[in-house]
Amino acid sequence: MKKYLFACLLLTTVIMVHAQDETVKQLQTDANRTITKDPNDTTVKTWKTGGVFNFNIAQGSLSNWAAGGDKFSLALNSLLSTYAFYTKGKHHWDNTLDLNLAYLNTTSQGTRKNDDRIDLVSKYAYDLAKKWDVGLLFNFRSQMLKGFDYADDNSKTLTSKFLSPAYVLLSPGVTYKPVPEFSIFLSPVTTRWTVVMDDSLSARGAYGVDSSKHIKTEFGAFATVNFFKEFSKTISFKSRADLYSNYLHNPQNIDVYWTNLLTMKLGRVFAITYALDLIYDDDVRLFGPNGDAARPQIRSMLGIGLSYRFSNIKK
Incomplete structure (x- = not known):
């Protein structure tokens, strides 16, 4: 019963705290907006820069609560998207x-x-035609701090840390963009490196x-x-799917x-978001009875939070 109560408390805390970025809608809008310059400024402005910073905190406590649950819980979430x-x-x-x-942080589970996530994408491209361009895409993904797998007795096993793993991808290819909301980048010759710098891992x-x-190369x-679609001034949807096939194995x-991210704005500083992420990597075999099976990793989050946006673009 305690496990079910704790699960309910954890789910409630995540729903109230975990605000995913409102960046998707705002960054897309900024990217397509014309930059306004001071008439006295003769410098040709070719850069559009900006981002969003989110920070959310939630705390709960129980005393003599008949329904049970953790006596104390604290959740912190931060996001910087530039x-x-x-x-x-x-x-x-x-x-x-x-x-x-x-x-x-909870009374029964401690701090976890x-x-x-660290996700850097850089792409240079040259226009070939109205709907086509050719270019080079670079992607780096990793995490900042140590991650652990927790057993029922609260013992833990290291599963990740900075650069363990890290994924580095270099991909020349072409992009087809038939409409502003949809694009496909294709490359038949992509190199990917999986990095695990920790000796124990x-x-x-x-x-x-x-x-x-x-x-590993x-x-x-x-x-x-x-795919990005702005259904109204307050509702938008963003989806990105990366697919990779290793010729060598x-x-x-x-x-x-x-x-996937669905965003609904509530005024200027609030937003409700629903995020659904799915990862499948055949080389990530951390599951199964012996920890030797690859399985889909799924994360679903519903949140509400505050955000601060900054940009060099004048509205």
């Missing part, structure tokens, strides 16, 4: 950086990390890296599909990194 877009003639250089970090052969090795095909087992 962008820098360069455009000059047919040349484009788009850069985005997302940083997420969240912690949850429940979100941690590399010794276990974690994340597909050979035992006691720190880097893969060569394959990559595609990323992006089990090419039929396609790695998937899929994120």
Whole structure:
């Protein structure tokens, strides 16, 4: 019964605290907005920069509560999402950086990390036609702090830390954008490196890296599909799906990194968001009775929170 009560409390806390970024809607709007310059400024402005910072906190306590539950709970969530877009003639250089970090503390479970992400995307492109461009895409994904797998007796096993793992992808390819809301980037010649710098994790052969090795090199095909739709001034939806097939090992087992975010604004500083993320990596075999199985990783979050937006673009 305690487990069910704790699960209910945890779910309620996450729903009230975990505010995903409102960035998707605002950044897309900023990227398409014309920059306004001072008439006296003769400098050609080719950069559009800005971002969003979110911070949320929630605390709960119980005393002689008949329904049971943890006596104390505290949840913290922070997000920094920035962008820098360069455009000059047919040349484009788009850069985005997302940083997420969240912690949850309860009486029964102590302090645990429940979100941690670094996601950097940089893409240079040259326009070939109205709906086509060719370019080079770079992606770096990792986490900032240590992550653990917790057993029923509260013992923990290290599963991740900064650069363990990290994914580095370099992909030349073409982009097809038939409408502003939808685009597909395709590359048949993509190199991906999986990095595991921690000695204990590399010794276990974690994340597909050979035992006691720190880097695994893969060569394959990559595609990323992006969709953004603003249904009204207050409601928007963003979806990104990255697909990768390793030519050198089990090419039929396609790695998937899929994120979805539905955003509804409540005034200027509040937003309700629903996020659904799915990851499948055939080399991440942390599941199953012996920890040797790959399974879909799913995260679903509903949240409300405050946000602060900054930009060099004048409205």
